[in-house]
Amino acid sequence: MRLLVTGSRGQLGRALQRAAAAAGHEFVGCDLPELDITDAAAVRTAVARSRPDAVINCAAYTAVDAAESDEARALAVNGAAVASLAAAADGAGARLVQISTDFVFDGAAARAYREDDQPRPISAYGRTKLAGERAAALARRPLIVRTAWLFGDGANFVGAIRRQLDAGARELRVVGDQRGCPTYAADLAEGLLGLLGADAEGIVHVANAGSATWFEFALEIVRQLGAAAAVVPITTAQAARPALRPANSVLDTSRFRAVVGSDLPPWQDALARWLAGRG
Numbered sequence: 176m177r178l179l180v181t182g183s184r185g186q187l188g189r190a191l192q193r194a195a196a197a198a199g200h201e202f203v204g205c206d207l208p209e210l211d212i213t214d215a216a217a218v219r220t221a222v223a224r225s226r227p228d229a230v231i232n233c234a235a236y237t238a239v240d241a242a243e244s245d246e247a248r249a250l251a252v253n254g255a256a257v258a259s260l261a262a263a264a265d266g267a268g269a270r271l272v273q274i275s276t277d278f279v280f281d282g283a284a285a286r287a288y289r290e291d292d293q294p295r296p297i298s299a300y301g302r303t304k305l306a307g308e309r310a311a312a313l314a315r316r317p318l319i320v321r322t323a324w325l326f327g328d329g330a331n332f333v334g335a336i337r338r339q340l341d342a343g344a345r346e347l348r349v350v351g352d353q354r355g356c357p358t359y360a361a362d363l364a365e366g367l368l369g370l371l372g373a374d375a376e377g378i379v380h381v382a383n384a385g386s387a388t389w390f391e392f393a394l395e396i397v398r399q400l401g402a403a404a405a406v407v408p409i410t411t412a413q414a415a416r417p418a419l420r421p422a423n424s425v426l427d428t429s430r431f432r433a434v435v436g437s438d439l440p441p442w443q444d445a446l447a448r449w450l451a452g453r454g
């Protein structure tokens with residue numbers, strides 16, 4: 176397969192480049208500044224020129240808190256640009272793969288979210304990503320992959336905890352009342368290629384197996400690093416972030432399992448592989 180990946184220098188884009196090479200796929204990557212996906216003409220040209228089998232859109236405005244005061248810009252990148260990508264992919268006879276998020280849900284459910292549960296975003300970021308899903312759904316054969324709590328090559332929670340430990344922190348205060356699915360970008364990339372290989376369509380939830388609160392995630396990072404710091408749970412209210420976040424955004428991944436034949440590994444195992452790779 177020939178893959179055109181937008182946002183190719185982000186966490187998932189980088190992981191996809193490695194996974195594509197390992198699986199023998201051709202990879203054409205683009206990111207800012209050479210391709211701004213909000214430039215519809217440039218998108219059309221880039222897709223037509225690279226003649227991909229699939230366009231995988233990993234480009235996004237991912238700053239969840241900043242989006243609260245910058246929703247128009249977030250919507251341009253996460254929503255409107257996806258419509259141009261869908262049209263360009265259709266024009267080139269390519270599949271569109273849109274990456275979306277657990278933050279399209281409000282978090283009120285008492286169980287894991289399934290693909291057909293009603294999205295009800297509670298943040299500007301979530302609203303713009305839902306707009307992106309709706310734009311992608313207009314492509315001829317879209318694949319919309321919702322994932323969560325990514326860690327990989329880039330800015331993420333694992334790196335943030337590690338930086339605090341490296342700086343000598345003895346106590347980490349971490350939100351304990353939000354539960355989700357920590358997910359390793361490299362495993363997600365493998366999962367995406369598996370879905371494309373199986374010719375999957377529609378919405379599919381993809382995340383590492385298991386779930387955690389941010390507090391439990393931090394505890395496991397500290398444990399695996401053998402650090403001495405104490406981890407103290409705090410509430411969402413105490414964290415006082417600009418954007419609301421779902422209390423429960425655990426994704427039900429049974430559809431992924433049914434299509435690909437297996438789950439992604441447990442997140443604790445993924446974390447160990449990521450930390451081992453970082454030395």
Ligand SMILES: NC(=O)c1ccc[n+]([C@@H]2O[C@H](COP(=O)([O-])OP(=O)(O)OC[C@H]3O[C@@H](n4cnc5c(N)ncnc54)[C@H](OP(=O)(O)O)[C@@H]3O)[C@@H](O)[C@H]2O)c1
Pocket residue numbers: 181182183184185186187188206207210211212213232233234235236237252274275276277304322323324325326329330
């Ligand atoms: N990170 C998470 O925890 C998480 C959770 C659930 C879903 N997701 C979704 O997963 C996907 C990949 O996330 P990620 O963590 O890999 O994101 P990321 O590391 O922030 O990478 C996104 C990439 O897109 C680029 N980009 C931003 N605006 C662009 C534009 N207008 N045109 C072209 N490229 C642009 C960014 O460039 P700059 O760095 O220069 O801005 C960056 O290289 C996104 O759709 C995200 O919404 C992420």
